[in-house]
Structures are given as structure tokens and as C-alpha cells.
Amino acid sequence: MSNALSTMREQGKKVKQSSDQIGQLTTKDKNDLLLAMREQLLKDTGTLLRENEKDIQAGMDNGLSTALIDRLRLSEERIEGMAQGFEQIASLEDPIGQMIDSWERPNGLQIQKIRVPLGVAGIIYEARPNVTADAAALCLKTGNAVFLRGSSSAYHSNKAIVSSIHDAMIRQGIPTDAVQLAEDTSREAASEMFTMNEYLDVLIPRGGAGLIQAVVKNSSIPVLETGVGNCHVYIDESAAREMAIEIAINAKTQRPSVCNAAETIVLHEKWASEHGYELIQALIDKDVEIRGDKNIQKLHDNVKEATEKDWSEEYLDLTVAMKTVQDTDEAITHIKQYGTGHSEAIVTENEQNKQAFLQQLDAAALYHNASTRFTDGFEFGFGAEIGISTQKLHARGPMGLEALTSSKYVVHGNGQIK
Incomplete structure (x- = not known):
């Protein structure tokens, strides 16, 4: 030895x-x-x-x-x-x-x-x-x-x-x-x-x-x-503009190097058409590199094309993937495919869409109208955490x-x- x-x-x-x-x-x-x-x-x-x-x-x-x-x-x-x-x-x-x-x-x-x-x-x-x-x-x-x-x-x-x-x-x-x-x-x-x-x-x-x-x-x-954190923020059609932008900015930029930071922002296409440019510009103002689908690229000149890899990437840095969807069901399907079961958030004023999101997605922490950055032992009142579990046996979450x-x-x- x-x-x-x-x-x-x-x-x-x-x-x-x-x-x-x-x-x-x-x-x-x-x-x-x-x-x-x-x-x-x-x-x-x-x-x-x-x-x-x-x-x-x-x-x-x-x-x-x-x-x-x-x-x-x-x-x-x-x-x-x-x-x-x-x-x-x-x-x-x-x-x-x-x-x-x-x-x-x-x-x-x-x-x-x-x-x-x-x-x-x-x-x-x-x-x-x-x-x-x-x-x-x-x-x-x-x-x-x-x-x-x-x-x-x-x-x-x-x-x-x-x-x-x-x-x-x-x-x-x-x-x-x-x-x-x-x-x-x-x-x-x-x-x-x-x-x-x-x-x-x-x-x-x-x-x-x-x-x-x-x-x-x-x-x-x-x-x-x-678990690793490929966390999502989904901004629904009914989301309040200012709240949605603040939550997305916080989830991505407040401390991008941690596992509860958002890595993908999913936008309802109608919300994106009305407020997407403002959100993108706010992210760029925070030095965030954006990789988006074709609809996101049309909204702003400074958006790079997203590849398939981007939907599953845990950047842990000032980079974010952005995708548009037709409805909440499509957002849920995307998150189920690419999420890691860590933390997922929906910003919406629609009760039916909120309930669908919270009931159909299975993650350690699900949020309605709040940033994913709260998945943390201290924030949950535990004093600290030994880690955030994305498994289901013995312990889950912070x-x-x-x-x-x-x-x-x-x-x-x-x-x-x-």
C-alpha cells in the first residue's frame, strides 16, 4: 500500500x-x-x-x-x-x-x-x-x-x-x-x-x-x-413582464456558477413577441451570452444559434439557452426531456398552467413566480446544506x-x- x-x-x-x-x-x-x-x-x-x-x-x-x-x-x-x-x-x-x-x-x-x-x-x-x-x-x-x-x-x-x-x-x-x-x-x-x-x-x-x-x-x-442542475425558467403567456424579467435575470446572473442557476429560459411565443427583446437586452446588459432557437434569433441581432447540446448544457457561467414554445404543454415536454430534476420555475398568472407545471414535472424543487436560486439549505431554513439531492431514496432537494x-x-x- x-x-x-x-x-x-x-x-x-x-x-x-x-x-x-x-x-x-x-x-x-x-x-x-x-x-x-x-x-x-x-x-x-x-x-x-x-x-x-x-x-x-x-x-x-x-x-x-x-x-x-x-x-x-x-x-x-x-x-x-x-x-x-x-x-x-x-x-x-x-x-x-x-x-x-x-x-x-x-x-x-x-x-x-x-x-x-x-x-x-x-x-x-x-x-x-x-x-x-x-x-x-x-x-x-x-x-x-x-x-x-x-x-x-x-x-x-x-x-x-x-x-x-x-x-x-x-x-x-x-x-x-x-x-x-x-x-x-x-x-x-x-x-x-x-x-x-x-x-x-x-x-x-x-x-x-x-x-x-x-x-x-x-x-x-x-x-x-x-445532482447537476440544468434548471429552467418558463415564462408563460400570462406572465407579468417586469416580474418575469427580474426572475429570469436573477436566476441566471445572481450567481451563475452554482447548480441552482437557470441554464435555459423557455418563453411562450406570444410573450416572446411582446417582451422577448427587452428580456434579451436585459441579459446582454448583464454580459450574458444567449444561444437561441430561430424565433429567439429573430428578436435580437446578438443571439447565437442554439445547438442540440445547448438544451442539456449546465453552463455554470454567463451563458444561457433560450427557446420558444407554443404552450405550457410544450414547455413541460422540453423540460422533461432535458432537465436534470433539480429546480424548475414557471412565471405565470394562469392557475391552470401553474397547476399543470407543478403536477406534471418531477424535480427536487418546483417554483411558481420565484427564482430557482432559492434551492438552498440556508434559504429553506436548514442553516446550510450537505448538498442538493436529485435522487428519490432517503433524501431529496436541499x-x-x-x-x-x-x-x-x-x-x-x-x-x-x-
């Missing part, structure tokens, strides 16, 4: 050994730790920014895309957001120990279903250092230990964040082995995580389609699958505290035998 693989398994052993102690922490212990983490993170802002700048500079030198640089970048505002996430998670109800259900059998047995930690969560993710903070906080609140494997592009940032968390854990008398950051960021080391069943109870990938599929296909550990729990049955009797 190579030194890198030996190191991965040694770290895995440490995080596994700490999981029982973490699972026994009281709600007060966990909340006090989260608040200490918040205080320490804010105190370490200067250090975090200096370490993040090393990653940013290396990323630029290595030709990372604008979208990846944006995902990688920390700022005082983003660090404050991470700290607020710690505080909000501390304020949430602790799911561990909750009685999910209880009933009595005819033979007098009292059966209870109780929520418990998963154990050890392995997180494999790309670029975004805020995932380090979110994942650690959510796992600790749910009594789980966590093994973090970030990308090499964010190594200095991730290491600084984990160091800050460790300082808070030391102050609270909690073993730092419960939050491990993989020391080796090679592909070989990442692949090793796929088979560390004796140490990890679940593996959660966060990143692009390539990473997610590599984990799903190769992991022998159960996977909580997060995964907060409950997604990191399992259950056990506790059965009380008075001498029953079978």
Missing part, C-alpha cells in the same frame, strides 16, 4: 474511532461547539482570506474557468455567511433522539422509531471551500463524524477552515479527529475513499457531473447522490440535518416471547 493510501486509511480509522463520542454529545454540547466555531471563524477571517488568495492565484495560473474561480473565492461576506450558518444550525432543533413514531402491538410490545446519527460521512467535493464549513457543522449537529476530501484547488482554504474548526473543538473539549480533512488530494486517494467501508458509513459527492458519476459508479459505500440521520427501533416489553 502506498504512503498516500496508508495515510487515507489512517485518517479514516481516526474519524471512525471518534464517531461514538460525537454521537453521544448532548444538544447543548453540540450547540455550544457550533457557536464556538462561529466565533473562531470570524476571528480567523484574515487568515482565511490570505490562505484563500493562495488558491485563487494558483487557480488563475492553472487556467481555471471564471465559474470555478468564483466558486473558489472567499470574501468577508462569504465568511460571515458561513459563520451565520453555524449560528443558524445551532438554533435548529436537534433531530437526534427524536421519536419519529411509536405504536403498541396486540401482544403489548411498545415499539418506538428513534432518529440516530449515520456515523461517519465522507464528503468528496470540488472547489467551494464553504462546503468544508457547512458539511462539518451539519455533521457535528447530527452527531456524525466527517471525513472531508476537497479538491487540490481549494486545499489551502479548506485546511485553514478545518484548522479554525479544530481550534473551537479543542476549546470545547471535543476530539478533533471527528473532523478530518484528507491530507492527500490526488485522484488515487479519492478513489481509495470509495472502498473505505470499514470507516465510512455514507459517501456524499458535491461537484460536477464527472465527479458525481465517478463516485456513484465506483463506490462500494452507500452514496447520497447530489439536504439538511434530517438527511444526515438514520433510525433505530426501540422495543419495550414485559416478558413477551414468540
